[in-house]
Amino acid sequence: MTKLIPETREWLEATGFAVVNEAPWLEALTHGSFNGGxxxxxxxxxxxxxxxxxxxLGLSVAAWLYSAGDAPEGRLSQRLNALVSGATCARIARNINLPDHIRLGKQAREDGGADSDNILGDVVEALIGASFIEHGYDVTRDQIYRLWDGELSGDSGKAKHPKSALQEWAAGNRRAMPNYDVVDRSGPDHAASFTVRVSIHNVGEAEGTASSKSEAEKRAAQAFLEEFG
Known part of the structure; x- marks a missing residue:
């Protein structure tokens, strides 16, 4: 039976992941290419x-955000999507020196798999899954809060432009990218009024009205996040 190499077990323990049964941790650290290597x-x-x-991870971060203040749903969703994004998970992975311990096939490692944001983010989530299997929700939640401490207390997802936030929300939820259309323009050039509709396929749509197209797009994106985010 395959076992964790001593250095990896020591690293897991030092990082705060208590290993009882090695099987889920081996699984969490194994990329699909390893079996073809x-x-x-x-x-x-x-x-x-x-x-x-x-x-x-999503539940733990959502619970933290809910308890941390009285922000409205749209802003909570904006921060949640930033904090659990693949880029954030990959950043956490590098902070804890995860790349040295991923089990990759020879070709995948030579191709830079150990520094891939996608792989690093996935493995961090897999380690969280292994912790949940081994120790349950409370222990795993507390470990997430330790690893994400700097992110939770930082500015991730704060004061982001609504269009950027909506695009990030769509990517994070594996949805199509937002589509913006001007559905109405009225008034003279010096006092024009634009209404823009933003839609995401199989999710919904929202509208915003302003004196410029860009501001109307911004308001439409904010309205969409508040309704569907």
């Missing part, structure tokens, strides 16, 4: 644990 036996990769960890 000449290994004698096929081993489970991190995808199932990543699916689980993504939900645990």
């Amino acid at each position: 000449g290994n004698a036996t096929s081993e489970a990769d991190y995808q199932r644990l990543e699916f689980l960890g993504d939900r645990v």
Whole structure:
């Protein structure tokens, strides 16, 4: 039976992940390419644990944001999407020196897989999933808060332009990119009024009205986040 190498087990413990059963941690650290890299036996990769960890991370961060103040739903969603984004997870991964411990196939490692934001973000979520399997929600939530301390107390997702926030929300939720259309223009040039509709396929649409097209787009994006975010 495959075991964690001592250096990786020591690293997990030092990072705050208490290892009882090694199996989920091995799985969390194993990329799909590892099984195609000449290994004698096929081993489970991190995808199932990543699916689980993504939900645990989202719930933990959402609970923290809810308790941290009285921001409206749209702003909470904006910060949540920034804090659980792939880029943030990859940043956490680098902070804890995760790249040295990912189990990659030879070609994937030579291609830079250990420094891929997508892979790093996925493995961080898989480790969260492994922690949940081993220790339950409360322990895992507290570990997330330790790892995300700098992000939670920082400016991630704050005061972001609504159009940027909406694009980030769409990407984070695996949705189509927002589409903006001018649906009405009225008034003389010196006092024009624009109404813009923003829509995301299979989600919904919202409108905003202002004296310029760009401001109307901004208001439409904000309205969309407040309704659907």
